[in-house]
Amino acid sequence: MKAAVYREHDKDPKKVVRIEDVEIPTLKPNEVLIKVEASAYNYNDLWGIWGEPIKIPLPHISGSDVAGTVVEVGEDVTKINVGDRVVSHPNLTCRVCYECTSGREYDCSSRLVWGFQTGPLWGGFAQYTHLPEVNVVKLPDNVSFNDAAAISMVGMTAWHMLVTRAKIEPGQTVLIMGGGSGMGIAGIQIAKLFNCDVIATAGNKEKMDKCIELGADHVVNHREEGWHKKVREITNKEGVDIIYEHIGKTVFPQEVGLLKMGGTLVSTGATTGYDSTIDLRYLFFRGINLLGATQGTKAGLEQVIGWVSKGKIKPVIDTILPFSNMVEGHIKMADSQLFGKIVTTPQKL
CATH class of the missing domain: 3.90.180.10 (Medium-chain alcohol dehydrogenases, catalytic domain)
Incomplete structure (x- = not known):
């Protein structure tokens, strides 16, 4: 072979x-x-x-x-x-x-x-x-091989992050970092399954527009200085319930400051570097949750493939x-x- x-x-x-x-x-x-x-x-x-x-x-x-x-x-x-x-x-x-x-x-x-x-x-x-x-x-007969391969790892990991770890609930405000990546695309769609208000980030206008087409309610450019201030403005300065993170060092400190009281940041990667810093006052004064996640369960993958079969998640x-x-x-x-x-x-x- x-x-x-x-x-x-x-x-x-x-x-x-x-x-x-x-x-x-x-x-x-x-x-x-x-x-x-x-x-x-x-x-x-x-x-x-x-x-x-x-x-x-x-x-x-x-x-x-x-x-x-x-x-x-x-x-x-x-x-x-x-x-x-x-x-x-x-x-x-x-x-x-x-x-x-x-x-x-x-x-x-x-x-x-x-x-x-x-x-x-x-x-x-x-x-x-x-x-x-x-x-x-x-695989169900109506899920193509290409679609199945494209969604399997990112879909399972995204499900694990949002559903298993962050325990997403309907109506929450969810910030999906890197919405143009495979991970971000899966995260946007899963958050919308739960009828959440989704703010996505992307690195250029073309990707930003595509995030909106996928279902994101708002989008900001995380490469622009002060991107986190735009997110806070979108939330009327209330902050977000869940941050879906896989970018790492360049955005992590600002992300932590965007969480509501008792909010959750769940991370599965650090493509821009892992040696980040945070303001610990956010951790204890706001009672925030910082969670890690990697991959997921076979049951989670089966859930994702089921939603693909129903047309609710589109690779x-x-x-x-x-x-x-x-x-x-x-x-x-x-x-x-x-x-x-x-x-x-x-x-x-």
């Missing part, structure tokens, strides 16, 4: 990522073999190529978001059948520890992000891949690339000049 492989780290994906011939995986008894029809990009694919912030197994196949058709099942597989259309749940956990059995698989001490921390040669940028049966979700795809040109997706993602997800189609060379 063909797979996108890199055997060393470099800041320039073009220097190290190559389409190679590798063996089709041999299944363990609890695994399924998937013919990959669509794979979506995530920022962790860049981290893997760079070798930062953590080292990963080499040689490596990246890709954590896969949708395709099951073509073989292991002897212990009972719920998934050959021919099933599925999407990946990339949270590999032990499934037996206290955290896993209490519904907090995202806190498992053995957790690995499939396609990022796994290997060697185990990820979604390949014509075939394998996953444990418990790590795939069946947004910026670019679809043939596999022979898939490295261009890494370059485009690093430049951040996109609105929505990038998808590659491994069966189309």
Whole structure:
């Protein structure tokens, strides 16, 4: 089979990522073999190529978001059948520890992000891949492979942030940072499912306009000085109930100051840096909640796919690339000049 492989780290994906011939995986008894029809990009694919912030197994196949058709099942597989259309749940956990059995698989001490921390040669940028049966979700017939791959990681993570962690309630005011990213697009739509008043941020006018088209009620440019003052004006100086954060250092101090009494900031990333500061007076005088989140549960992914099937969450795809040109997706993602997800189609060379 063909797979996108890199055997060393470099800041320039073009220097190290190559389409190679590798063996089709041999299944363990609890695994399924998937013919990959669509794979979506995530920022962790860049981290893997760079070798930062953590080292990963080499040689490596990246890709954590896969949708395709099951073509073989292991002897212990009972719920998934050959021919099933599925999407990946990339949270590999032990499934037996206290955290896993209490519904907090995202806190498992053995957790690995499939396609990022796994290997060697185990990820979604390949014509075939394998996953444990418990790590795939069946797709309704009306959800395309491209849409499923595009929404799986960001949708599951966004659901976990807003529903599981921040415990979003109807009518709240929610600030979605980076509304033009895959994470932001999912966050806007989930917040609108709960009939919240959504303020989105984006880095240019084109993305700002698209956030409004997605359903955001208001939008500001987080690259402009004083952006947080505009948010406060929109709320009549009352502040916001929930801040959905994944940008990091450049905006974090201002975000904390925007929270209402008892408000919640939930963070899942720090693309502009992690060594931020906050004014601790906001923490104790306002009784705010600062929460972390990473990935989510299989049940959360199933919820998101269900809403996609009903047309209430709509995956947004910026670019679809043939596999022979898939490295261009890494370059485009690093430049951040996109609105929505990038998808590659491994069966189309």
